[in-house]
Amino acid sequence: MQDVFGRKPYLTFLRGKSSPDLVRGEARDGTPIPLEKGRPTCSAYAPGTEADRMLAAAEGLKRTQILVILGAGNPQCFGATRTLLPGQICVVVDHRLALGALYIEESALDSHPFPELEDYLRTPGCHAFFGAESQVSLEHYLEGLPAENFQGIRFLKHRASVDRAPDFYADLEIRMRAILQSRMSDLLTRFEFEPLWLRNTLLNSMHASGPDQPGNLHFWQDRFAGTASALLVSAGPSLTETIPWIQKNKDQFFILACDTALKPLLRAGIRPHGVHILDAQKQTMLHFQGEELGDLIIFADLVCHPSLPIHLRPGGWIFSSTARLIFRPDGSTEELRTPGTDQLEQLCGPQGRLQSGGSVATSAFDLLRFLGFRTIYFAGQDLAWTNRQLHALGTHHYERWNNMVSRKLSLESINERVVQKRDLIPVQSVDGRELSGDFILSLYRSWFEQSIEALRDEDPVQCINLSRGGAFIHGMHSIRLADSEAAPVPARAMESGPQEKSNTYDSTDYRNVLLNAFGATVSEEKDAIRRALQQIYDQVAGLSANSGNSRARAEQLWQEYPDLRALIRKTEVYISRNQEKLSEDRSNDVYERNLKKTLREFLQFASRYISNTN
Structure with missing residues (x-):
């Protein structure tokens, strides 16, 4: 398990957190399962069948959809890796810190009683979080996900685990949805404003x-x-x-x-x-x-x-x-x-x-x-x-x-129109x-x-x-x-x-x-900055003027000036998210059409200020 700890260091927190109330037992079919105060945390008859029924709801997910399993009382749920597509993200969360400690300690034994867990943790993009103490790590993980590869989330619930702490899982689901909504909001904001931020930042270097x-x-x-x-x-x-x-x-x-x-x-x-x-x-x-x-x-x-x-x-x-x-x-x-x-x-x-x-x-x-x-x-x-x-x-x-105020339009009416354009939600006041x-x-x-x-x-x-x-x-x-x-x-x-x-x-x-x-400020010499801005402008103008093989030449420009990739990032993300639907010719057509448009907008705006620096 040392290789797992190296890639997922937050799991080392589980060491030494075991409890005598949680031990390893066996189901009637001989499958190793956890016992909490002597009672099984999942089906005592056929935990594999129970897990298969739960994971059946994960079939048909897209690569860009996140799978979240609430409750890890059934170790067979870690077999979710069988349903995942390459690169797909899966997160398992349980309210019991000691259960995570049990899984980690038992997995270190030579007998390897929970092979599904070990395979799961060794799979890139698959993570497990146990106890309220791990919530900060979970939130950091979600906030660090590349939102451009995210198209939705599906929650599966291990009912026996969820019923033991319903408030924990209800709050967790709300929090996870809020974080991912925030990430999507941030992504959409960046799509809309990144070209604007790029051009303004470069021009403000003066x-x-x-x-x-x-x-x-x-x-x-x-x-x-x-x-x-x-x-x-x-x-x-x-x-x-x-x-x-x-x-x-x-x-x-x-x-x-x-x-x-x-x-x-x-x-x-x-x-x-x-x-x-x-x-x-x-x-x-x-x-x-x-x-x-x-x-x-x-x-x-x-x-x-x-x-x-x-x-x-x-x-x-x-x-x-x-x-x-x-x-x-x-x-x-x-x-x-x-x-x-x-x-x-x-x-x-x-x-x-x-x-x-x-x-x-x-x-x-x-x-x-x-x-x-x-x-x-x-x-x-x-x-x-x-x-x-x-x-x-x-x-x-x-x-x-x-x-705008007139006999038919009052200030209150104008303000109310603004209010009604927003989706209002109730919040607690001071x-x-x-x-x-x-x-x-x-x-x-x-x-x-x-x-x-x-x-x-x-x-x-x-x-x-x-x-x-x-x-x-x-x-x-x-x-x-x-x-x-x-x-x-x-x-x-x-x-x-x-x-x-x-x-x-x-x-x-x-x-x-x-x-x-x-x-007391002494003015700084800006000639070098002027020349650098003019050079960037000229190279972008050259790319815009020549239409042949523009995608390959654009890549060369992005290599020299990595920040300029923001001009076409929205298009690149669109192509990545829809690569199964787009043919190579269609992908190139979308890329080159949007590249031409964004370069033209960049040059039209920058020319007002670049010309003033000469």
Whole structure:
């Protein structure tokens, strides 16, 4: 079994976890089976027949469908490998940690009483998780699966096992479905936006800086560790009610606004120290249109639209990239970066990286942690349709809607139309009541809850929710439910050693530190970056101009510039998922037609900015 432990190290956790209540016995046909407190955990007459009946429901599955077996009381269920297609994924889960320990210990014996289990664990893509203690490993495994090879999931239940812990398996099934839905949502998002992220990141390399420059997030790592608290302002409906509290206490915080929340804050006379941008769309400009930005800093992801650094004039730009850590079953980790980041870092050096749950606020939360804050207040973080609204009053959405109002169309009607386009689901509110949420907002809420929980032991962050409305977020403390005028909680003592400072920073200090860093900045030479961008543009243009054997020539270009493969990744995944249906000629036709289209779009957009660099 040592070879199995090498490939699936999470199984070593089962060693020494056996229980005298679970031992090996025999069915009446002589088949080895587990006994729990003297009673068989599966059919005592014909466990093989029982397993065959259960596994019959797995016949006909596609290679891209995941098979999940709930309950491992019958060791014959590991014979599922006989029904699997090459590369197909199968997961067996049981609520009993001691049962997994029994299987592992017995499999180490020379008699090999459970050969199906050993064959199962040696099959690539087949995994087994036992006990509530293994749930973190299971979740990491599911989150690390390549979603492009996933087309569905089928659950099979070993009834004798499931009936012993029905709540465990019901919660497990819900959780697994939610994770896989999230992965599919992430995949669809990447399909839609990866070409956008790639082109924006490459073009923004003209504005990126080296790690020793204030325009690079690396420069600011832990810069404010040990200082006072931070306030993260989102544009949820409850922000309108929270703004008076922020006006009263604004001097006690480093204030970071999500881009959508900037206008409501400025209308109230609150000038944040920074604004965070994550969106790659040009519409982001609407959040800043007509506003004076000279005394604040824009923290921007490198995927932001390249027109923003050209037209906006804040006190400074600080760029970062987004990366997602994926935990593999073998214990390793993989960093999933935004397309274009590797190429940009070859030109400009390492960039500060942030984790993101998909929204501006999730990325901004990790940004504040990166800056060194360990007490973070949240305002406007509703993550629900509070009062059937999505945004606070004063955002650019209301500016646009006000121009649409007429005798027959009210502001309320416009907002209600937006609400009705979403699939609403009930969620628990901060005050214990029920309000409307939706799937996407629930994903963001889950990201916050999981992040706060994961940080609790290694790098705890005190999270305080100022909203008296919106969804309840586990791990956040609400100080204004009982007292709407509650004073800020003092930032707790830090344990960061030599970087620890006293809580002496006020609002002016934060602003001066940020702005003064850019006042002393020396402009960097960008000629090498201009030439590199022009070279990439010329090679893409050459590929687009010549139609002969374009698939082979595209592969050569992807080899030289791996990030550029994002331009055609959606098509490659489509061909991979439908390889049984597509002939070689049809596959090549689909590839070349979509390649031509995506190259043309890339060149049309990039030409507006590449020409400006010459």
